[in-house]
Amino acid sequence: xxxxxxxxxxxxxxxxxxxxxxxxxxxxxxxxxxxxxxxxxxxxxxxxxxxxxxxxxxxxxxxxxxxxxxxxxxxxxxxxxxxxxxxxxxxxxxxxxxxxxxxxxxxxxxxxxxxxxxxxxxxxxxxxxxxxxxxxxxxxxxxxxxxxxxxxxxxxxxxxxxxxxxxxxxxxxxxxxxxxxxxxxxxxxxxxxxxxxxxxxxxxxxxxxxxxxxxxxxxxxxxxxxxxxxxxxxxxxxxxxxxxxxxxxxxxxxxxxxxxxxxxxxxxxxxxxxxxxxxxxxxxxxxxxxxxxxxxxxxxxxxxxxxxxxxxxxxxxxxxxxxxxxxxxxxxxxxxxxxxxxxxxxxxxxxxxxxxxxxxxxxxxxxxxxxxxxxxx
Ligand SMILES: *Cc1c(COP(=O)(O)O)cnc(C)c1O
Numbered sequence: 395x396x397x398x399x400x401x402x403x404x405x406x407x408x409x410x411x412x413x414x415x416x417x418x419x420x421x422x423x424x425x426x427x428x429x430x431x432x433x434x435x436x437x438x439x440x441x442x443x444x445x446x447x448x449x450x451x452x453x454x455x456x457x458x459x460x461x462x463x464x465x466x467x468x469x470x471x472x473x474x475x476x477x478x479x480x481x482x483x484x485x486x487x488x489x490x491x492x493x494x495x496x497x498x499x500x501x502x503x504x505x506x507x508x509x510x511x512x513x514x515x516x517x518x519x520x521x522x523x524x525x526x527x528x529x530x531x532x533x534x535x536x537x538x539x540x541x542x543x544x545x546x547x548x549x550x551x552x553x554x555x556x557x558x559x560x561x562x563x564x565x566x567x568x569x570x571x572x573x574x575x576x577x578x579x580x581x582x583x584x585x586x587x588x589x590x591x592x593x594x595x596x597x598x599x600x601x602x603x604x605x606x607x608x609x610x611x612x613x614x615x616x617x618x619x620x621x622x623x624x625x626x627x628x629x630x631x632x633x634x635x636x637x638x639x640x641x642x643x644x645x646x647x648x649x650x651x652x653x654x655x656x657x658x659x660x661x662x663x664x665x666x667x668x669x670x671x672x673x674x675x676x677x678x679x680x681x682x683x684x685x686x687x688x689x690x691x692x693x694x695x696x697x698x699x700x701x702x703x704x705x706x707x708x709x710x711x712x713x714x715x716x717x718x719x720x721x722x723x724x725x726x727x728x729x730x731x732x733x734x735x736x737x738x739x740x741x742x743x744x745x746x747x748x749x750x751x752x753x754x755x756x757x758x759x760x761x762x763x764x765x766x767x768x769x770x771x
Pocket of ligand 1: 440442443461484485570572573574608609610611647648649650651
């Protein structure tokens, strides 16, 4: 599933050390697939999945919009050619001065999930459009986003009424079903919640326009996943079921589904060893680990496909670990990973489907929040 262009690049350029190689052709295909699967929904690429300037430029050229979580991400999108009206400030947790900066850059759509955040936006971005995020249970997601974002639907009603009272435009409702969502019907109950919020507000003379259906579209790792088309059909059926003939404007915010399968990481086996002579599980140490970009192996949540030149040889389960001196830097141990018995030190491995959430998690300012600065005095 890794493309010939990526394999060629690694073979001919021989980059030293672990690296991610992303094929823009795949990103383009993914964008077109989303567009075809949900032709009436605007696509807001979730920048945090992979903010490489080449990716943002390609998507801006294709007509994508951008979901940004920080002023730094907004600036990245604008630098890639997006206009401010194509940018949503989708983080529900923002400093008031960052809201003001975004407003000054021309951004006019903001996420909220509390009265407190509405007050900040009313002060720092008067007249802006806001959408309120509702909680989802995240069930069926392999990387759930849990309870950190969103409020219960009844509170969303109050928050949007409050926004209206403070002179903001109460624009809609958002949710995120959880990342790497493999259940096709996961959007259904969230859309039912969204519709209830629409109805409650309409009773008060406030007419919402938009439902932001978030991300969650998966990447194929070890198991097959449904197509974008299948997600589109299921989501559209739910929209019809709950909104009937009065379909709202809709947005999707794919991150993983846009770039995950577009990249592969080249890594190297640094050591293969055992902890005792009787040990039947070998330890394979790579030159990349949790702190070098594979953070989503936390709790062994995301299980990548790992390809070696020795595939086809007999395999045995191995503990797979990263190179750092932190004992948390183990990728797969609870469920050991089958690797060729013949695998040896110096072998190259390809970790597939790693285009999303790898470079960002390796501490180059995740989500645009800069890495910890230090002053040594
Ligand atoms: C991270 C994030 C996304 C992207 O989620 P994926 O599961 O990668 O598609 C979309 N919207 C918001 C608000 C996010 O925080």
